[in-house]
Amino acid sequence: MKNRFIEKEDLDRMLNNGLSVYEHFLGEVQLGKKIISPIRPEQDPSFSIYVHRKRGQYWWKDNGVDKFGDYFDFISEVTGCTFKEAVDYCKTNILNIGQKKPDFSRLNDLALQIAMQTEVKKVVQQKAMIIPEFRKWNQEDEDYFQSTIGMSCQDMQNAWYLPVSSVRVISKGKDYIIRERKDSPIYVIRFPSGNFKVYRPKEPSQRKWISNVEKELDFYMLEECKGGEVVFIQSGNRDCAAIRKHTGIDSFALNSESAELPSAVFLALKARYKKVYVLYDNDKAGTKGADKLYFMFGIPALNYAYKEFGVNDFCELLENKKDKLDEFILFLYAEI
Numbered sequence: 001m002k003n004r005f006i007e008k009e010d011l012d013r014m015l016n017n018g019l020s021v022y023e024h025f026l027g028e029v030q031l032g033k034k035i036i037s038p039i040r041p042e043q044d045p046s047f048s049i050y051v052h053r054k055r056g057q058y059w060w061k062d063n064g065v066d067k068f069g070d071y072f073d074f075i076s077e078v079t080g081c082t083f084k085e086a087v088d089y090c091k092t093n094i095l096n097i098g099q100k101k102p103d104f105s106r107l108n109d110l111a112l113q114i115a116m117q118t119e120v121k122k123v124v125q126q127k128a129m130i131i132p133e134f135r136k137w138n139q140e141d142e143d144y145f146q147s148t149i150g151m152s153c154q155d156m157q158n159a160w161y162l163p164v165s166s167v168r169v170i171s172k173g174k175d176y177i178i179r180e181r182k183d184s185p186i187y188v189i190r191f192p193s194g195n196f197k198v199y200r201p202k203e204p205s206q207r208k209w210i211s212n213v214e215k216e217l218d219f220y221m222l223e224e225c226k227g228g229e230v231v232f233i234q235s236g237n238r239d240c241a242a243i244r245k246h247t248g249i250d251s252f253a254l255n256s257e258s259a260e261l262p263s264a265v266f267l268a269l270k271a272r273y274k275k276v277y278v279l280y281d282n283d284k285a286g287t288k289g290a291d292k293l294y295f296m297f298g299i300p301a302l303n304y305a306y307k308e309f310g311v312n313d314f315c316e317l318l319e320n321k322k323d324k325l326d327e328f329i330l331f332l333y334a335e336i
Contacts, residue, residue, distance in 0.1 A: 011090055018058035018071030019263060022049050024094050025078060029058075031263055032296045037062050039077040051263070053298030056270065058263075128171035128212040130196040132164040132188045141185065144201070149242045149318045150325075159221065159241035160189050167198050169210060178210075189237060191218045197237065213255060216262060220253040227272035230336050232279040233261065233299065235289065239314045243279070246318075247329050249336075257281070257289030266297050275336060281313045282306035305332055 015021055022029045025038060029049050037047040039062060046064035051057070061068035067077070075086040137153035141163055145151045151159075164186050166179040178198070180186040189197040195218050198210040220237045221244065232251035234240045240253040250273070254261060257280050269276050278293050278301040280286035290301035309328055311317045317328055 011087065011095075012057065014095055015071065015090060016058075017056060017267065018074075020094055021071040021075060021090065022058060022060070025074075029263075030260075031058075032292070034063075037064060039067075039074075040065065050295075051266070051297050056267075127195075127214070128169060128210075130188075130198060130210065130212050131168040131170075132162070132196060132198075133166045133168075135163050135165040137163050141187075144185070148201075149238060149315055150322070151242065151245050155245055156187075156241070159244065160191070161187050161199070161241070162190055164188050164198075167196075167210070169198075171212075189220065191220070192223055193218055199237075211255075215255050215259055218255070219265065220255075222252040222265070225250045225252050225269070225272065229273065230275045230277065231269055231273045232277050232302075233269075233293065234279050235259070235281065235286070236313060236315070239279075239281075242314050242318060246314075246325065247332060249332075251279070257285045258292075261293060261297065266299075277302050277336060279303065279305075279314075283312050286312075302332065302335055305335060 012018070019029060026035070031049055031051065034045040034048050036042060036045050039047070042064055044064075047060065047062045049058055049060050052059045052070075055070075057070055059068060059070055060074050069077075072083055072086045072090075075081055075089055076083065079086070079089065081089055137157070141156075142153050145153065145156055153163075164180070166177055167186060167188065168175070168177045178186065178200075184200060184202045187199045187201075189199065191197075191213060193214070195213045196211070197213055200208055221240055224244075225231055228250060230249055232240075232243060232249060234243065234251055234253040235255075235257045237253055240251045243249060243251045266276075276299050278290045278299050280290050280301065280303050282303050286303050290303055293299045294301060305328070306312055306314075306317070308331060309317060309321060309324055311321060317324060
């Protein structure tokens with residue numbers, strides 16, 4: 001295929017809506033994070049990449065000089081190219097259609113330094129090893145989950161929960177075993193990656209969870225989000241499992257309200273679902289996290305639904321105001 005027959009829409013798709021362009025010049029991209037501007041000298045970071053809410057493309061903004069635009073505008077700013085030349089630059093130097101070697105002859109000095117700098121290797125911290133000893137579900141498990149969040153053992157297993165009699169934890173030079181007690185059962189969430197979250201529901205909050213999940217790899221129930229009308233982004237595993245069970249709406253959870261949502265995950269959700277919403281807790285952390293996702297991706301939040309019913313999250317509604325469940329679900333469906 002010759003270059004001239006590749007349309008702009010094809011380039012959008014091939015360049016991941018522009019993300020590949022920014023990665024070509026800047027390396028790893030963190031949406032919304034301010035960095036030193038690559039188009040002019042400055043001391044205080046004022047340049048950032050974000051997702052355009054209407055176009056769904058990656059745009060840039062330089063607050064220091066109040067400039068912004070799409071990825072073709074970015075190439076023009078960096079290289080001095082015209083639009084047509086910017087299109088050709090994408091084909092030749094990023095997609096490698098044509099010349100084999102990148103052509104940096106038009107880059108300004110600042111951009112040349114960025115484009116040619118050696119990749120910085122990340123220091124990977126060794127994660128904890130968690131080795132569970134599995135057991136069978138029992139009536140005590142059934143009674144606990146039914147009484148608290150209205151879910152059976154089979155429901156919990158479908159939501160990646162499994163019962164264990166003990167877990168061995170090897171972390172930071174320590175090797176120890178935690179065993180269940182009559183008054184303190186233990187469950188694990190097994191992620192497709194093979195990592196685990198250990199859940200001890202009857203322990204104090206500081207001992208309730210142990211985890212070796214990777215923030216940029218392990219997203220609770222994401223693999224179960226196959227596509228449809230609506231999907232929720234949550235931050236609590238139990239809330240996510242219960243929302244899926246009681247409302248029938250697809251949902252997955254990040255590791256916390258402050259966790260990053262990778263742009264690749266967001267774009268995949270946009271491709272699979274007609275609507276994407278944030279459903280974090282109705283508290284300060286939840287509000288801050290929802291605001292962050294709205295700023296970065298334009299995802300609307302439904303946290304206020306909990307406030308209408310005087311609770312902070314879905315499990316609290318199930319535990320303390322179960323008689324309001326049907327009313328809450330009707331309210332939720334009306335909002336989406």
